[in-house]
Amino acid sequence: MPALLSQGRYRRLVPPPPAGIFAPVSDASDPAAVPTRVWIDQDKCTGDGLCVQYAKEVFEFDVDGLAYVKDGTGDLQTSPAARVDVPAHLRLDVIDAALECPGNCIHVQRSSDGVEVAGPDAQTVRTVA
Numbered sequence: 505m506p507a508l509l510s511q512g513r514y515r516r517l518v519p520p521p522p523a524g525i526f527a528p529v530s531d532a533s534d535p536a537a538v539p540t541r542v543w544i545d546q547d548k549c550t551g552d553g554l555c556v557q558y559a560k561e562v563f564e565f566d567v568d569g570l571a572y573v574k575d576g577t578g579d580l581q582t583s584p585a586a587r588v589d590v591p592a593h594l595r596l597d598v599i600d601a602a603l604e605c606p607g608n609c610i611h612v613q614r615s616s617d618g619v620e621v622a623g624p625d626a627q628t629v630r631t632v633a
């Protein structure tokens with residue numbers, strides 16, 4: 505049975521590990537509890553601005569009307585697939601932005617191994633509240 509994750513907002517579809525094999529609790533139960541990075545595929549961005557509403561410290565529009573990620577100093581990263589670290593206090597907001605993104609183009613990845621925890625390549629779905 506899938507585990508209920510962060511504040512009940514989504515569930516992971518990855519099955520639990522077999523009995524007797526212990527996965528790290530932080531990885532298995534809550535991707536917002538581990539360091540993450542984020543990038544945007546601008547080819548799919550609709551420019552609606554939802555991500556900026558969720559985390560303006562991480563997402564911002566450029567002059568082309570598309571959203572990009574910002575690094576820790578606030579510099580916009582405009583090279584293709586540029587990734588930035590997500591501040592710990594914004595992990596849930598960034599994950600929610602990825603889940604709500606109309607372009608389905610925000611990729612949130614675990615920093616340790618690059619596994620996508622939210623976005624089009626993650627095995628997650630939002631729960632119905």
Ligand code: SF4
Nearest residue numbers: 549550553555605607
């Ligand atoms: S929410 Fe997604 S589609 Fe909308 S501006 Fe942000 S990256 Fe683009």
